[in-house]
Amino acid sequence: MTPQTRDYHDIPGTYVFDGTHQRMGYGLNMFCKSLDIADQRDAFRADPQGCLARYPMTQAQREAVLQRDWLALLRLGGNIYYTFKLAIFDGLSMQHVGAAMSATPTTVEDFRRMMVGGGRAVAGLRSRQQNREAAHG
Structure with a gap:
Protein backbone atom coordinates (compact mmCIF):
# COMPACT_ATOMS: atom_id res chain seq x y z
CA MET A 1 0.00 0.00 0.00
CA THR A 2 1.45 3.37 -1.02
CA PRO A 3 0.67 6.14 1.46
CA GLN A 4 -1.25 9.05 0.03
CA THR A 5 0.72 12.30 -0.11
CA ARG A 6 -0.84 14.97 2.07
CA ASP A 7 -0.09 18.70 2.33
CA TYR A 8 1.27 18.19 5.85
CA HIS A 9 3.97 15.84 4.54
CA ASP A 10 5.73 18.97 3.23
CA ILE A 11 6.26 20.46 6.71
CA PRO A 12 9.81 19.72 7.94
CA GLY A 13 10.02 17.78 11.18
CA THR A 14 6.31 17.02 11.29
CA TYR A 15 5.04 13.49 11.77
CA VAL A 16 1.26 13.62 11.70
CA PHE A 17 -0.38 10.65 13.39
CA ASP A 18 -2.78 9.87 10.57
CA GLY A 19 -4.31 6.55 9.54
CA THR A 20 -1.13 5.41 7.80
CA HIS A 21 0.98 6.12 10.87
CA GLN A 22 -1.63 4.51 13.11
CA ARG A 23 -1.48 1.25 11.16
CA MET A 24 2.32 1.34 10.91
CA GLY A 25 2.79 1.98 14.62
CA TYR A 26 0.07 -0.18 16.17
CA GLY A 27 2.44 -2.73 17.80
CA LEU A 28 4.87 -0.02 18.89
CA ASN A 29 2.09 2.01 20.50
CA MET A 30 0.60 -1.05 22.22
CA PHE A 31 4.02 -1.82 23.69
CA CYS A 32 4.34 1.76 24.97
CA LYS A 33 0.80 1.65 26.38
CA SER A 34 1.69 -1.57 28.21
CA LEU A 35 4.17 0.41 30.31
CA ASP A 36 1.14 1.63 32.29
CA ILE A 37 1.17 -1.79 34.02
CA ALA A 38 3.74 -2.35 36.78
CA ASP A 39 4.33 -6.01 35.84
CA GLN A 40 4.99 -4.99 32.25
CA ARG A 41 7.48 -2.32 33.35
CA ASP A 42 9.26 -4.94 35.47
CA ALA A 43 9.34 -7.37 32.53
CA PHE A 44 10.73 -4.71 30.20
CA ARG A 45 13.35 -3.67 32.75
CA ALA A 46 14.42 -7.34 33.20
CA ASP A 47 14.47 -8.35 29.51
CA PRO A 48 13.92 -5.48 27.07
CA GLN A 49 14.40 -7.52 23.89
CA GLY A 50 12.27 -10.40 25.11
CA CYS A 51 9.52 -8.02 26.10
CA LEU A 52 9.62 -6.23 22.73
CA ALA A 53 9.50 -9.57 20.90
CA ARG A 54 5.96 -10.09 22.21
CA TYR A 55 4.68 -7.17 20.12
CA PRO A 56 4.23 -7.09 16.32
CA MET A 57 6.90 -4.50 15.64
CA THR A 58 9.49 -4.04 12.92
CA GLN A 59 13.16 -4.40 13.76
CA ALA A 60 13.55 -0.65 13.17
CA GLN A 61 10.83 0.04 15.75
CA ARG A 62 12.47 -2.28 18.28
CA GLU A 63 15.84 -0.59 17.72
CA ALA A 64 14.28 2.86 18.12
CA VAL A 65 12.81 1.77 21.48
CA LEU A 66 16.10 0.29 22.68
CA GLN A 67 18.08 3.35 21.56
CA ARG A 68 15.42 5.79 22.78
CA ASP A 69 15.49 7.43 19.36
CA TRP A 70 12.50 9.68 19.94
CA LEU A 71 12.28 11.06 16.39
CA ALA A 72 12.58 7.59 14.87
CA LEU A 73 9.73 6.43 17.12
CA LEU A 74 7.51 9.14 15.62
CA ARG A 75 8.67 8.47 12.05
CA LEU A 76 7.97 4.76 12.54
CA GLY A 77 4.35 5.27 13.59
CA GLY A 78 4.66 6.14 17.25
CA ASN A 79 2.06 8.40 18.77
CA ILE A 80 3.70 11.06 20.95
CA TYR A 81 1.31 10.32 23.84
CA TYR A 82 2.20 6.62 23.81
CA THR A 83 5.92 7.04 23.17
CA PHE A 84 6.08 9.50 26.05
CA LYS A 85 5.19 6.57 28.32
CA LEU A 86 8.64 5.20 27.46
CA ALA A 87 10.19 8.52 28.47
CA ILE A 88 8.29 8.42 31.77
CA PHE A 89 9.56 4.86 32.26
CA ASP A 90 13.09 6.32 31.97
CA GLY A 91 12.25 9.16 34.36
CA LEU A 92 12.46 11.81 31.64
CA SER A 93 10.36 14.94 31.32
CA MET A 94 8.76 16.23 28.14
CA GLN A 95 11.51 18.85 28.04
CA HIS A 96 14.16 16.10 27.94
CA VAL A 97 12.43 14.46 25.00
CA GLY A 98 11.89 17.80 23.25
CA ALA A 99 15.57 18.67 23.62
CA ALA A 100 16.52 15.25 22.24
CA MET A 101 14.24 15.80 19.22
Whole structure:
Protein backbone atom coordinates (compact mmCIF):
# COMPACT_ATOMS: atom_id res chain seq x y z
CA MET A 1 0.00 0.00 0.00
CA THR A 2 1.45 3.37 -1.02
CA PRO A 3 0.67 6.14 1.46
CA GLN A 4 -1.25 9.05 0.03
CA THR A 5 0.72 12.30 -0.11
CA ARG A 6 -0.84 14.97 2.07
CA ASP A 7 -0.09 18.70 2.33
CA TYR A 8 1.27 18.19 5.85
CA HIS A 9 3.97 15.84 4.54
CA ASP A 10 5.73 18.97 3.23
CA ILE A 11 6.26 20.46 6.71
CA PRO A 12 9.81 19.72 7.94
CA GLY A 13 10.02 17.78 11.18
CA THR A 14 6.31 17.02 11.29
CA TYR A 15 5.04 13.49 11.77
CA VAL A 16 1.26 13.62 11.70
CA PHE A 17 -0.38 10.65 13.39
CA ASP A 18 -2.78 9.87 10.57
CA GLY A 19 -4.31 6.55 9.54
CA THR A 20 -1.13 5.41 7.80
CA HIS A 21 0.98 6.12 10.87
CA GLN A 22 -1.63 4.51 13.11
CA ARG A 23 -1.48 1.25 11.16
CA MET A 24 2.32 1.34 10.91
CA GLY A 25 2.79 1.98 14.62
CA TYR A 26 0.07 -0.18 16.17
CA GLY A 27 2.44 -2.73 17.80
CA LEU A 28 4.87 -0.02 18.89
CA ASN A 29 2.09 2.01 20.50
CA MET A 30 0.60 -1.05 22.22
CA PHE A 31 4.02 -1.82 23.69
CA CYS A 32 4.34 1.76 24.97
CA LYS A 33 0.80 1.65 26.38
CA SER A 34 1.69 -1.57 28.21
CA LEU A 35 4.17 0.41 30.31
CA ASP A 36 1.14 1.63 32.29
CA ILE A 37 1.17 -1.79 34.02
CA ALA A 38 3.74 -2.35 36.78
CA ASP A 39 4.33 -6.01 35.84
CA GLN A 40 4.99 -4.99 32.25
CA ARG A 41 7.48 -2.32 33.35
CA ASP A 42 9.26 -4.94 35.47
CA ALA A 43 9.34 -7.37 32.53
CA PHE A 44 10.73 -4.71 30.20
CA ARG A 45 13.35 -3.67 32.75
CA ALA A 46 14.42 -7.34 33.20
CA ASP A 47 14.47 -8.35 29.51
CA PRO A 48 13.92 -5.48 27.07
CA GLN A 49 14.40 -7.52 23.89
CA GLY A 50 12.27 -10.40 25.11
CA CYS A 51 9.52 -8.02 26.10
CA LEU A 52 9.62 -6.23 22.73
CA ALA A 53 9.50 -9.57 20.90
CA ARG A 54 5.96 -10.09 22.21
CA TYR A 55 4.68 -7.17 20.12
CA PRO A 56 4.23 -7.09 16.32
CA MET A 57 6.90 -4.50 15.64
CA THR A 58 9.49 -4.04 12.92
CA GLN A 59 13.16 -4.40 13.76
CA ALA A 60 13.55 -0.65 13.17
CA GLN A 61 10.83 0.04 15.75
CA ARG A 62 12.47 -2.28 18.28
CA GLU A 63 15.84 -0.59 17.72
CA ALA A 64 14.28 2.86 18.12
CA VAL A 65 12.81 1.77 21.48
CA LEU A 66 16.10 0.29 22.68
CA GLN A 67 18.08 3.35 21.56
CA ARG A 68 15.42 5.79 22.78
CA ASP A 69 15.49 7.43 19.36
CA TRP A 70 12.50 9.68 19.94
CA LEU A 71 12.28 11.06 16.39
CA ALA A 72 12.58 7.59 14.87
CA LEU A 73 9.73 6.43 17.12
CA LEU A 74 7.51 9.14 15.62
CA ARG A 75 8.67 8.47 12.05
CA LEU A 76 7.97 4.76 12.54
CA GLY A 77 4.35 5.27 13.59
CA GLY A 78 4.66 6.14 17.25
CA ASN A 79 2.06 8.40 18.77
CA ILE A 80 3.70 11.06 20.95
CA TYR A 81 1.31 10.32 23.84
CA TYR A 82 2.20 6.62 23.81
CA THR A 83 5.92 7.04 23.17
CA PHE A 84 6.08 9.50 26.05
CA LYS A 85 5.19 6.57 28.32
CA LEU A 86 8.64 5.20 27.46
CA ALA A 87 10.19 8.52 28.47
CA ILE A 88 8.29 8.42 31.77
CA PHE A 89 9.56 4.86 32.26
CA ASP A 90 13.09 6.32 31.97
CA GLY A 91 12.25 9.16 34.36
CA LEU A 92 12.46 11.81 31.64
CA SER A 93 10.36 14.94 31.32
CA MET A 94 8.76 16.23 28.14
CA GLN A 95 11.51 18.85 28.04
CA HIS A 96 14.16 16.10 27.94
CA VAL A 97 12.43 14.46 25.00
CA GLY A 98 11.89 17.80 23.25
CA ALA A 99 15.57 18.67 23.62
CA ALA A 100 16.52 15.25 22.24
CA MET A 101 14.24 15.80 19.22
CA SER A 102 15.75 19.17 18.33
CA ALA A 103 17.20 19.55 14.84
CA THR A 104 20.48 20.58 16.44
CA PRO A 105 21.69 19.13 19.74
CA THR A 106 20.51 21.18 22.68
CA THR A 107 20.43 20.92 26.44
CA VAL A 108 17.22 20.60 28.40
CA GLU A 109 17.78 24.07 29.86
CA ASP A 110 18.35 25.62 26.41
CA PHE A 111 15.22 23.88 25.15
CA ARG A 112 13.18 25.24 28.08
CA ARG A 113 14.56 28.73 27.49
CA MET A 114 13.67 28.54 23.79
CA MET A 115 10.11 27.41 24.53
CA VAL A 116 9.58 30.06 27.22
CA GLY A 117 10.90 32.60 24.71
CA GLY A 118 8.24 31.70 22.16
CA GLY A 119 9.59 28.57 20.47
CA ARG A 120 11.65 28.04 17.36
CA ALA A 121 11.90 30.61 14.61
CA VAL A 122 9.85 29.52 11.60
CA ALA A 123 12.35 30.69 8.99
CA GLY A 124 13.30 27.72 6.85
CA LEU A 125 10.85 25.42 8.61
CA ARG A 126 7.62 26.00 6.70
CA SER A 127 8.01 23.78 3.66
CA ARG A 128 10.42 21.14 2.38
CA GLN A 129 9.63 22.29 -1.16
CA GLN A 130 10.53 25.90 -0.31
CA ASN A 131 13.76 24.69 1.31
CA ARG A 132 14.67 22.73 -1.85
CA GLU A 133 13.91 25.74 -4.06
CA ALA A 134 15.97 28.04 -1.82
CA ALA A 135 18.91 25.61 -1.89
CA HIS A 136 18.87 25.43 -5.69
CA GLY A 137 17.76 29.03 -6.29
